Amino acid sequence: MDNRTLPYLLLLPATLFLCVFFLYPFALVAWQAFTNEAGFTLEHFRTMADHWKFPIAFWNTMLLALAVVPVQVVLSITMAMMVTRMQRGRDIMLYIWTIPLGISDLAAGIIWLAIFEQTGFLNSMLYGLGVIEQPTNFLSYQNTWVIFIAIALAEIWRATAIMLVILVAGLGLIPKEYDEAAEVFGASRWQRLWKVTLPLLRPSLQTALILRVILAFEVFAVVAALGGTSLPVLMGETYNYQFELQDGHVAAALALVILAISIAFTLFFLRVLRVPKGAQI
Amino acid sequence: MKHRFFQGYLYPSYTNSVVTKFNSPEAVVAWEKFRELWQYTNPGSTNFSFMQEQLLSEDVWVAFDHTARLAEAFNQRPDDFIAFPAPSGPTGRGFMPVIAGIAIPRTAPDMDGSKELIAYMMKPETQLATLRATSFFPVVDVDLPDDMPPAVQISGAAIAKMSGSADANPGLLPSGLGDEGGKFNQVYVDTFERIVLAGHDIEAVLEDQAGTLRRIMEETGAPCWAPDLPSEGACPVD
């Protein structure tokens, strides 16, 4: 088989599958966002943008991603580097660190609710330490920034494992010789990390970042569990329009906004962390 | 149940209206009063939805909710909780009894079966069994036996007192809205969140939300329901 048709043949099943089960329904939804009984319209986008909660939801979503993802990058790189250095207890450590991988966002929201609720463990601990005299309500609409922190912590807790796994796999693919050579030439551990390992890790880092950022824009169940309606996010508003307000048009418009942001960030990471063909391992 | 509180209790008690006087001086007074009262509520309450839980855990001592959502509090601790009628305002004691209608579509495949089902649902025994299990009160004339669960006895007495009071001002559930019902409710919830939680200016919010409300009423063409006066065509928003 010649090399011109083979890639297309390999892509065929995935492409067909996505055309039928993703692109087709997606086109129906996108159509909904731009039409009403009369034909083409931007009315639904206007309704969406005019709602007083839209800017709040938009910025909450962006700020959450901005607060969560960088911490996750640092944390997952640290953990991945530690794993490669570890001699004893490595297997059990990996098992523990990847546990959140199997935990759904709904369950993660419930877990952190147990900590932050008014009779929860954080209140009990602070009370036991004598810091507070009576339980405070952390998750009230009056201090949304505490809700914000709680959600960010839950997200960091839940979704760092996936980056960790991708990075550990990526690290394993970098031949040890590069690092050893750098060491022979007297590079410090810090220099080797910045000049050798991280640049070589770029493909994995790119994959991990794109996946993570896209998922960060779709944060929903954790927010619903911890913040209720006090901290609106885009995905929550989408649900609300679709299922509470029964307005598929505006829900579709919101979904397209989420899609647009995601694509913008994907292109950004594809560009910034571009791996030149010749520079691949 | 926030939206029901505004539609069935706050607005009727202050404006004798739900839709028509949504944006009126009386409504401004209502929201001012409500904002003032809000400081005495549990700040976590924006996320409460089943008030029996908060009553039992003593997060709150006074609660407003549907009888069915309070039943467990009365059943578990009948001596600790009392039920009382909704308070009254300048235009009476607004409250929202639920009146349901049952219909069979002309195209129903099994007409006789449907009729039998409805007849079964309307039987006093079925209604009593429903009341026992869910605290939904009978819609047909039934004598309540004495062995009802505490929730039924306690809330039943309060409801009787409320509907029998001299200034009773019952309002109906919103009707004629079709699938815009969710949006209609959202107008009231949004108004609450903006005025009370976000502290926006009352007049400006009412003006803005009245526009949304007017659009919904005109799109659906839903006529007014009590306590608003009957209307020709869509219920107007002044």
Next chain:
Amino acid sequence: MSVAESPKLPGSPRRAGNILFGATALLLCAWVLVPIYLLIVNTLSSPEAVTAFPKSFVPGWDFANLEFFAGFAGILKALKNSVLVAGVTMLLAILIGAPAGYALSRFDFPGKSAFRILILMTRAFPLPLLALPLAVMFIRTGLDDTILGLAIVHTTLALPFSVLITFSLFSGIPIELEEAAWTLGCTREQAFRKVVLPLILPGIAASAVFAFVISWNEVFAASVLTIENRTLTAFLLQSLDVSPMHLKFAGGFVLVVPALIFIFAVRKYLFAMWGIANR
């Protein structure tokens, strides 16, 4: 302070470094485990203890909350459905995804970036909205309320993961290895089977695990697309919606424990993937 003096002692900075290293590792373990432990405490305490204050940090060994769930009719069937759907999703995601991952890593061809964007778009679009048009489509084709129908939706969710993971795995295997096999007389297909596949298999297993877990945890499409054949998450969501706090925690526990067991059960495969890291 001994910290200031330590550089003078040979071997001591290394030891201090090791202690710091170990402490960090343990701290990160605690960061993962403590929240789960607290959930377990709540689950195994009586309803009164859950809302009591201050709260005990050890479980009260009260199984009433869990008994409530165990007593639910149909929970075993839901469990079986979840496993079946996740299994089919896993198979589909790998069979469809891995060839695409290989093509993306080995070839340069027109339309490559368009395909990558298409793959990412599937993850960038809120899937629940797609569940509605899909439900209509499934009813027409008889796929509604079936294991396969739901597995197909879950596959659209899992596919970007399997494509991207296999892509980065294949990218990590030097093409020179394959080329060497070709020069030694292997066909493209033989070289792939004998050289690349053994290297990549553990990684494939790991990405299959992802697909499984994604399907296992998916709540929304499962609730929209199944009626009789509810999966565990859809089943729990229905009962959680109307439950008080202590039952929510028990529900969370029921969601988490299978995931713990599952990751533990396949750790061999996960570790096999990390076996590459040992190379």
